[in-house]
Amino acid sequence: MSLLSVRSLRVTYGGIEAVRGIDLDVAEGELVALIGANGAGKTTTLKALSGMVRPAGGRVTYKGIDVTGMASHHLIRQGIALVPEGRGVFARLTVEENLAMGAYTRNDPPGVSADLDRVFELFPRLSERRAQVAGTLSGGEQQMLAIGRAMMSRPRLMLLDEPSMGLAPLMVQKIFEVIQSISAQGVTILLVEQNALLALEAANRGYVMESGAITMEDAASALLESPQVREAYLGQ
């Protein structure tokens, strides 16, 4: 049974249908990529799944419970964490303060401090800069911080929105290594990416989204081989 199951999800912005009835499944422990061009509705889908926007229709089931339209502050307590597009770190707070915010919903100080150590282990760079103000970090470090902050809520399902956006190629490589190691630790991940090649190389399965609808769905390796994907998204 899948951890997250989406059926005919629709999201509209003032009459414009950004997501037009999509079906999507993520099984426990899986790393699933949702790829597509700019404006395909990928970010909107994640926003609906994380409770940042209210869907216009459809059904979202998580852990077998209907969570359609549930607010983000309830979903995060259920174990769904969002790493927002453009990172969204608290620029004027320090690295450590940012990570503490990530644990806002938790009430177990020993567990939180253990998770803080885990995040610093995963990102030694953040550990070196724990007292530094987040706004002065490089783009890649901010992305690490955003991911680390999401880890602090000890999520079961992590929704990652465009983690490679605006980063240098070397840094993108590094971020993807981290995503895979988080996945290896047992966190289920739904990854939205424009960088189709990297996303599909990291993922188990993939969905292709076009103008608000899912047009393809397959194992990541199969999508990498597919002529349509190669032509449209890999430039080959």
Add this chain to the structure above:
Amino acid sequence: MSDTDTSFLKSRPAVWAGVALMAAALVVLPFALATVGTAWVRVTNLAILFVLLSLGLNIVVGFAGLLDLGYIAFYGVGAYAYALLASPHFGLHLPFWIILPIGAMLACVFGILLGAPTLKLRGDYLAIVTLGFGEIVRIFLNNLSQPVNITNGPQGISLIDPFRLGSFSFRDNQTFLGLTASGPIKYYYLLLVVLIAVVIVNIRLQDSRIGRAWVAIREDEVAAQAMGINTRNVKLLAFAMGASFGGIAGGIFAAIQGFISPESFVLVQSIMILSMVVLGGMGNIFGVILGAVLLSFVPEILRYTVQPVQTTLFGRVLIDPEVIRMLLFGLALVLMMRYRPAGLWPSKTRRREFAPRNGREGR
């Protein structure tokens, strides 16, 4: 995480000696001021009221980052609640310890009333709506004399009861151990107690989970939502708590003055309180107190010095004291913002915003 650096309140005998000295000074202060003139005790009392208001507004503006230009409305609500329930206007004379909580709660309701429709607004847009709200409240106070006379319109409400506990009235003179305490001196001590309580509540709030949630929505509302913070409730709470403090201050104001009218609750007052918060150091409790004290006293000191200084320098009064007083005051504000944009005593986070961006190294 706390923005106000309270570490200096912990340990170190020298610091405690300083605190004790300050406490002693605060206790003796009204008697010292009374030797100059009771007017100065009244000025001090008004200054403390403005400190209370600034601390209340600081919750909304400093902690939660929501620009509010209509804050004086809550002061007005609290003041009118007290005036209507303890004056001959309706013939009601309830004791203050019943009315003050009513005033605080009423102001709280008004805070939520203002907060609820403005949840999606920020910055300049929010400022305009709150400005309108403040004006609406003032205009209501001005016009609710017809068809049923509730607020007595522009004439205001007079003969408001002072605070009384049994036969002990805060208005009368009283001799105790050979010391004569006038009404204003007694109110001073009452205000001091209220102030200490409010400061403690503020410090506790700032260090609480709610305080952290306010920091988060102030810094980035979308990210705050992603952290699992119920941004709607937390924002409403900021409005409600800020308004309650304003309501309490308003009730005390009405009792001290004995007379209130809509004229006391005009836009300029809202701007004044906001200036106190910004000038002192948004988000830092002690900075805000400093700002409120300075902006309350400087115009008063100028009132009494501008004329004598002119006579000594030029032999006559060249510029009307009222005019030059506000001119100098404005100049001081401009210079302040030029040379200390984060405020006199800024919070840690504000300081960071204005600090040169360094420490940015390779990727």
